[in-house]
Amino acid sequence: MSTPAIRRKRRRGARVLVGVNLALAALMLCGWIPGPVGTAVxxxxxxxxxxxxxxxxxxxxLVRRAAIPASAAVAVFLIAAxxxxxxxxxxxxxxxISxxxxNVRAQSGxxxxxxxxxxxxxxxxxxLTELDAESRTAAADVLEESYPYSYAVGTVGVWSRHPLTDGEPLDLGLGWNRALRVTVQAPTGDTVIYLVHAASVRPGAQGARDEMLAELAATIGDDDAPRVIALGDFNAATTDPALLPLSAELTRARSTDGGTGFTWPATFPVVRIDHVFQRGFAVARSDTLRAGTSDHLAVLATLTVD
Known part of the structure; x- marks a missing residue:
């Protein structure tokens, strides 16, 4: 039997938990703020x-009547996520086209x-991204027989079964090349591929990444190709505000295997920072897989056209 003292204790506990929930909701709302705050959230x-x-x-x-205020944070989470x-x-x-x-992680072999x-x-x-000289050569030795067409710039490279044309390096405001644009003559028709390895994010230092992603979005916005794929290591979680300009130009290939789609760290993924964005396709498959000894899971997408 519930005594008045027990009910009062439950109400006090519920008020504390509602306060915690509202604080969580407020914190998650900060995820829409561009810059370090939004990135952290x-x-x-x-x-x-x-x-x-x-x-x-x-x-x-504790108290069922607290259902509405108690669910505020869950509602915000569902919208944000x-x-x-x-x-x-x-x-x-x-x-x-699949x-x-x-990201093979430099110096990892x-x-x-x-x-x-x-x-x-x-x-x-x-x-592949984050290629050093040794890993690029090693990967090329494995890939060249089945994937005779290739184009590599700086730390990023593309290998294809189908011919590649119009390759060009992209520095995206960074000052050195960690991205590229190339056209693959695929069965789906000529498809422009943007491969990017965005600058790293550290506390107090994410301006280079934000600029790269903004430049990438602007470049794709000026690209009138009907079929575009942008992929790689964006160093940005799915809900990071820095990805909003790119999301306005392309559609992200969301996980189709029912999983979280997280890619990092590979041993116990807690965040997705490797993405596939597309325009002009439908997504038949999008999932992740373990490959090699990298600290990133790989991302795989099969995109179709009628």
Whole structure:
């Protein structure tokens, strides 16, 4: 039997938990603020969502009438996380292009192993980022027989079963090349590929990354190609405000395997910083896979056209 003293204790506990929930909601709302605050909240968002759900359930167990204020953080989380939610695969079109991308982690010696694991998926195009001289050579030795067409710039490279044309390096305001643009003559028709390895983000230092992503979005906005794929290591979580300009130009290939789609760190992924964006396709498959010894999971997408 619930005594008045117990009910008062429950109400006090519920008020504290509601306060925590409202604070979580306010924190998650900060995820729409461009710059370091939005970036930090985007990285923390999955964990904040789990905490919000646990706190909400605990509140409901104490006082059911607190359901509405207690659910504020969960509602904000669901809205904020919507772009990262899994999606249903589209109905396969008449022709398709499959493409895979991985950050192989410089100095890890993962170039050959990653390439071997990736070609086991039989993609049309393999793209690698954070290549050093040794890993680029090792990957090329594995890929060149099945993927005779290639184009590499700086720390990024593309290998394809189909001819590549119009390759050009992109510095995207960084001052040195960590991105490229190339056209693949695929069965789906000529498709422009943008491969990017965005600058790293550290506390107090993310301006270079933000500029690269803004420049990438502007470059793609000026590109009138009907079929475009932009992929690689963006060093930005799915809900990071820095990706909003790019999301206005292209559609992100959301996970179709029902999983989180997280890519880093590979041993226990907690955030997705490797992405595939597209224009002119339907997404028949989008998932992640372990390849080599890199600290990033690879991302794989199969895109179709009618």
């Amino acid at each position: 985007a990285v923390l968002l999955p964990g904040l969502g789990v905490i919000a759900i646990v706190v909400t359930l605990a509140t409901l167990l 919507a772009p990262a939610m899994p999606a249903f695969a589209s109905t396969p079109g008449t022709t398709s 493409i895979v991308s991985q 993962s170039g050959a192993a990653s390439a071997q694991d990736l070609i086991a998926q039989h993609p049309d195009v393999v793209t």
